[in-house]
Amino acid sequence: MSPAVAEKVDDDLWSAIGDPTRRLVLDLLLVDGAGTATTLSQQMPVTRQAVAKHLGVLDRVGLVRATPAGREKRYRVDEAQLARAAAQLSSVGSAWDARLRRIKRIAEAIQRSQQDQQRDRPDRGE
């Protein structure tokens, strides 16, 4: 896959996963192991046709894999692709964890030094 294609796939991956209905589809597939548009629509407040459309989007970005099942397709989650999307987001999150720990350290040091100053001046403390 050329870098330009890889980039396009990642943007599509992101918008595929960004939709709440599609996240529900993924959740249900992860719980049930596999499902068809019919079985999924029975557990969701949307039509079979709508679910089929969402499955199509997920299929195009590789988040699910289809196998024929009678007149329908049976879908499974591609866990490697899902893990890839999750890892990208969590690496950004852990950068923020580190920044917030620094913010905490700095703010608490300022707070302590202000308290110490008050203690050093008993005439102004309570």
Added chain:
Amino acid sequence: MEFGSIEREIYVEASPEIVFEVVSSPDHLKRWWPDDARYDPTPGSVGEIVFGDRDAGGTVVPFTVVDARPPRTFSFRWTHPADEVAAEGNSLLVTFDLTPSGGGTLLRMTETGFREMGWEVAVLEQEYQGHLTGWDFYLSRLAPYVATLEVRR
């Protein structure tokens, strides 16, 4: 987890006034994030943050203050192109909300805009900055992006 935004919460044993100062003033920002920061911490102010040495290949990133209401809220946009006004779709929005709690402050951080901006671009930007500041730099994670980085620049 809501895909499309990052949310974090941390309890700080310091007053909201102090925490607000630490998350909003350029002098403090430099101590927890970029190597240099130039902006006025008032709404609408446009400035920049710098990763690395400005005169020796460092990265200058636009930084626009969106909201500043001491000691409760501070928000800014970053990563927008230098010649564009920061808006939804071209930048990441970081919001700090401060709530007094016990003797200290509950600090909540939200970063949004990943979906609107384009996932790959947004994450690359983040990982690139993380690398330059030495935080959270995982070679194994960054390596797949090096190819796309070279194509884009």
